[in-house]
Amino acid sequence: MNVHTPALAKAHRFDEPTSVFARDVIHDLSRAPKRLSPKYFYDATGSELFEQITVLPEYYPTRTELSILRNRSRAISSIVPDGAALVEFGAGSTTKVRLLLGECRLGAYVPVDISGEFLNAQAQALRADYPGLAIHPVTADFTAAFELPEAVRDMPKVGFFPGSTLGNFEPGEACKFLKSARTILGKGARMVIGVDLEKDERTLYDAYNDTAGVTARFNLNVLHRINRELGGDFDVGAFIHRAVYNRDRHRIEMHLISKKALTAEVLGQKFSFRPGESIHTENSYKYSIDRFALLARVSGWSLLQSWTDEAGLFSVHALEASD
Known part of the structure; x- marks a missing residue:
């Protein structure tokens, strides 16, 4: 350097x-x-x-994950306690979180992202559609430790990490992130996470x-x-x-x-x-279900449930912090 x-x-x-x-x-x-x-x-x-x-025709992850979130929204939202703070790591477009907002009775939504300008624009648009929801955007590098807003300190916490972003980490870094998320969210936390699956190379x-x-x-x-x-x-x-x-x-x-x-x-x-x-x-x-379950387990999480699309292209998992 x-x-x-x-x-x-x-x-x-x-x-x-x-x-x-x-x-x-x-x-x-x-x-x-x-x-x-x-x-x-x-x-x-x-x-x-x-x-x-x-939205590109070749890019399957987003539309496939959206179909899982849409078709399984009731089952996925059942792991979110009433009055919980939903903390989205690496929040981008609000399209995915909206599928959960319609099913959950949240106490607050906390989108976290390094791109503050984009984050605040998305949060403002969400406030217009959900005026009764407390929204607390946090501009931070979600891969490192950060402080949650004081307003959500006493709420149960559920992490939300959609997309295939976990795959951007080296396996050791993915483990470190999951451990960090567990610490940030606190005891008894749960998490909903998207994971891209192994498939044909073409x-x-x-x-x-x-x-x-x-x-x-x-x-x-x-x-x-x-x-x-x-x-x-x-x-x-x-x-x-x-x-x-x-x-x-x-x-x-x-x-x-x-x-x-x-x-x-x-x-x-x-x-x-x-x-x-x-x-x-x-x-x-790209992960298999078994390899991701092992990664979660060594990172301090237990796997509650997994959902995939019919073609097995993508997966969404519900995790719970281990004691």
């Missing part, structure tokens, strides 16, 4: 989240091979692009290499974000999106591949790229 990064960040008058972004970018691009964390996809532009991805490949190129723009946006927020000078057009399935590790890998030899500068630190060199931006692990 560039030892001058803290001073450079201070000179640029960065706020704390941007300073953390700067630190992580410098650190991860200094590694071999180079990496960037997928959590930095989700600025306002990235969040909007991801919402576009969710379906997986197509889902992350859509013909409209939206996923490519989503991936490349992280370089645009570095340029916008950190004064970087990446030639974004010199990189291409690539997503491949790693069969041995049960995961899709997303990369940004340099088309030529080039140098990019971020906060005074220069990074050289060879032709064909990759920045590894995301993994998306």
Whole structure:
């Protein structure tokens, strides 16, 4: 890591989240091979692009999970105690949570996301449709410890983590996140979580290499974000999106591949790229029901129930914190 990064960040008058972004970018691009964390996809532009991805014909996870939440909403909502605070980790569009709001008698809804602008816009829209529901958005990195609002401290807690975001974590990191969520939610907590399942490689490949190129723009946006927020000078057009399935590790890998030899500068630190060199931006692990149940168990949760679609593409699980 560039030892001058803290001073450079201070000179640029960065706020704390941007300073953390700067630190992580410098650190991860200094590694071999180079990496960037997928959590930095989700600025306002990235969040909007991801919402576009969710409705692409090739991208099965969102519509499949929605069908499970819609068809099983009564059974899923039965694990949510009356008066509970529903805490959504990595809240994006409110489409999924609305399917539970119609079935649950919540005391509060707490959406948590790193993209504050997008988060607050979604919370405001939800308030208009549910004026009697207390909504307390929290702008935070949900992968790290954060404080829940004082207003929900004494309510029973239920975590909500839809989508296939758990698959973006390395298995050890997924375990760490589930342990952290258990601590944040507290004793007796429950959780509803979406998990993508193993399936044929063609379906997986197509889902992350859509013909409209939206996923490519989503991936490349992280370089645009570095340029916008950190004064970087990446030639974004010199990189291409690539997503491949790693069969041995049960995961899709997303990369940004340099088309030529080039140098990019971020906060005074220069990074050289060879032709064909990759920045590894995301993994998306796929689980079997049994492997996820084991992960949950070693992370301090017991599996209450699981639901899948008829084709077995996706799964939703109800968990309870172990004593």
